[in-house]
Amino acid sequence: MTPFGARLRALREQRGVKLADLASAVQVSSAYLSALEHGRRGRPSAGLVHQVNEFFGLIWDDAEELSRLARLSHPRVTLDTAGLSPEATEFANRLAATIRKLPPETIARLADALDAPP
Known part of the structure; x- marks a missing residue:
């Protein structure tokens, strides 16, 4: 699971929102949202993060935190150590x-x- 996926699932559970209802509202498939929640898809687009923020009514610090988590949520990391010790x-x-x-x-x-x- 990714940081974004964990937060998305927590938001849904706290607010009693079904995966299918959120998917419909942000115009993606339930399978895609499920894959995001389980860390089987890469980081979401900024547009999707914005839609999720709007759906849940997140503003200021909460919205920025979700955006930060999305940026840190690529499940397959590549690390270039060329030129390092x-x-x-x-x-x-x-x-x-x-x-x-x-x-x-x-x-x-x-x-x-x-x-x-x-």
Whole structure:
């Protein structure tokens, strides 16, 4: 599941909106929305994010947060380490090989390290 997919599902559940009803309102298929929610499709377009924001009446910080999550929701990431140190390349490859096995608390610690000032 992607960050956008998780938030979209949470919004639907909080507001009692069926997948088919949201799909109809934003003029996409239920299968496409389901794939977005489950992380089987890439990040949604800015237009779709805008439509979802309008459907749920999200404004200001909530709308920006949904847009931010959409930008961070590509399920197949490509990382170019050309020109970086050998350690950076090794780290990227090790992370790619092991990310599915990492417990949530380890992922949270790595995310905290990325958010820390350099």
